Amino acid sequence: AQSVTQLDSHVSVSEGTPVLLRCNYSSSYSPSLFWYVQHPNKGLQLLLKYTSAATLVKGINGFEAEFKKSETSFHLTKPSAHMSDAAEYFCVVSDQLINTGTASKLTFGTGTRLQVTL
Amino acid sequence: NAGVMQNPRHLVRRRGQEARLRCSPMKGHSHVYWYRQLPEEGLKFMVYLQKENIIDESGMPKERFSAEFPKEGPSILRIQQVVRGDSAAYFCASSPRYGENTEAFFGQGTRLTVV
Numbered sequence: 001a002q003s004v005t006q007l008d009s010h011v012s013v014s015e016g017t018p019v020l021l022r023c024n025y026s027s028s029y030s031p032s033l034f035w036y037v038q039h040p041n042k043g044l045q046l047l048l049k050y051t052s053a054a055t056l057v058k059g060i061n062g063f064e065a066e067f068k069k070s071e072t073s074f075h076l077t078k079p080s081a082h083m084s085d086a087a088e089y090f091c092v093v094s095d096q097l098i099n100t101g102t103a104s105k106l107t108f109g110t111g112t113r114l115q116v117t118l
Numbered sequence: 119n120a121g122v123m124q125n126p127r128h129l130v131r132r133r134g135q136e137a138r139l140r141c142s143p144m145k146g147h148s149h150v151y152w153y154r155q156l157p158e159e160g161l162k163f164m165v166y167l168q169k170e171n172i173i174d175e176s177g178m179p180k181e182r183f184s185a186e187f188p189k190e191g192p193s194i195l196r197i198q199q200v201v202r203g204d205s206a207a208y209f210c211a212s213s214p215r216y217g218e219n220t221e222a223f224f225g226q227g228t229r230l231t232v233v
Binding site for chain 2: 045
């Protein structure tokens, strides 16, 4: 079984300050982990993904996340927030199906709404 | 290479009508997933299909909902006799047939409103 907990439903930061969006996961297998962003009335865009390679993952738009197995965490960070970063962010886990090597279903967290103020 | 295409983008149905949502996966992708996003909530898995096969439908409501992914043409999510509680955004995603990278590419969603 797999699950994801996003610890904050809303985060508000000032433009130019660091962003931290927290995510903890639970997985029975070797997980793949993702962060997706959803802007209002838009689809989902992949920010970054972890698939058992480097534990520090760099994504688009200056975001990065660190996979910490001992803490079962995959927090999303950005050094300096921009107004355009205001959106909903989803942490997602996918168990690797060992037998087939294909993707199992994705399990989404409930989302963190990031607000960026001037 | 076009992305995952969903249509329509917006769909309004009266209670009791049928809703048909279409999803064309990315070229070369044979795995399709449907997710539902209720207002103020995350996405919830509904069903996972490969061509002509339903692999996992553990997230599908037991009644009124069905999905297919035929050999030719798009995947269809069908909701019969819609009720107000079916109002949501329905997202489709696709992924390649094989590979350890299980990234799924999402469409822009269909927003269903039941009036």
